[in-house]
Amino acid sequence: MRDLIKVNLQAWINRLETQDSSEIDEEYEFFLDYKLLGVATFLKQIAYEQDDLELLAISSKVEMQVLRMLQDEEKADHEREEIEEQAYELDRKVREVCIQHFYTEPAFSVDMSKYEEMITVSAESFSDPYKLSSLKKYVDAQQVLTKIYEKVKNRLWRASSIHGLVPTLKDVSEAFDVELHEIYRLADIHVSRVVTQYAKAPA
Numbered sequence: 001m002r003d004l005i006k007v008n009l010q011a012w013i014n015r016l017e018t019q020d021s022s023e024i025d026e027e028y029e030f031f032l033d034y035k036l037l038g039v040a041t042f043l044k045q046i047a048y049e050q051d052d053l054e055l056l057a058i059s060s061k062v063e064m065q066v067l068r069m070l071q072d073e074e075k076a077d078h079e080r081e082e083i084e085e086q087a088y089e090l091d092r093k094v095r096e097v098c099i100q101h102f103y104t105e106p107a108f109s110v111d112m113s114k115y116e117e118m119i120t121v122s123a124e125s126f127s128d129p130y131k132l133s134s135l136k137k138y139v140d141a142q143q144v145l146t147k148i149y150e151k152v153k154n155r156l157w158r159a160s161s162i163h164g165l166v167p168t169l170k171d172v173s174e175a176f177d178v179e180l181h182e183i184y185r186l187a188d189i190h191v192s193r194v195v196t197q198y199a200k201a202p203a
Helices: 002-018 032-049 053-104 113-125 129-138 141-163 169-198
Strands: none
Touching: 002 032, 002 053, 032 053, 053 141, 053 169, 113 129, 113 169, 129 169, 141 169
């Protein structure tokens, strides 16, 4: 009887150790750890009352194994929560810094007048009103600033995640210059291509 109990308990322990909570399928058994803990505690109580030292040893060992696994899982969950909380707090601080320098106390602006003039000059000869409207939105200074804000925020968040430091105005400014340069590079290509393709050449 003891041998059968021991075999079954060990089989449950093995199953518990091999179960992966990240890959739940039809064979996954929910709350197996607590079920096994309950069985082990129950058997330990019976063994104690009947003065069955061998069964007491077996059930106590299983109980300790399950409790250790639960403690390890709880510790891992706690560490994961701490990491997530730190990431959230860092994201909040990076976002606050970017909002301050982009909107609350604006330190940056974009000049899209070069592209607006290209569009204005060719607007009357555009063959596709939708393309013209889209192009105007593409070079809208406020929309461009918002796009740069998002890119700068993401860039600084990645850097802060590695170094654990909240960005300064200098960091924001350097990231802004990089993204603005890229915006202008892409606008040079895109606006020229669309104007060439959809603006009719004067007769």
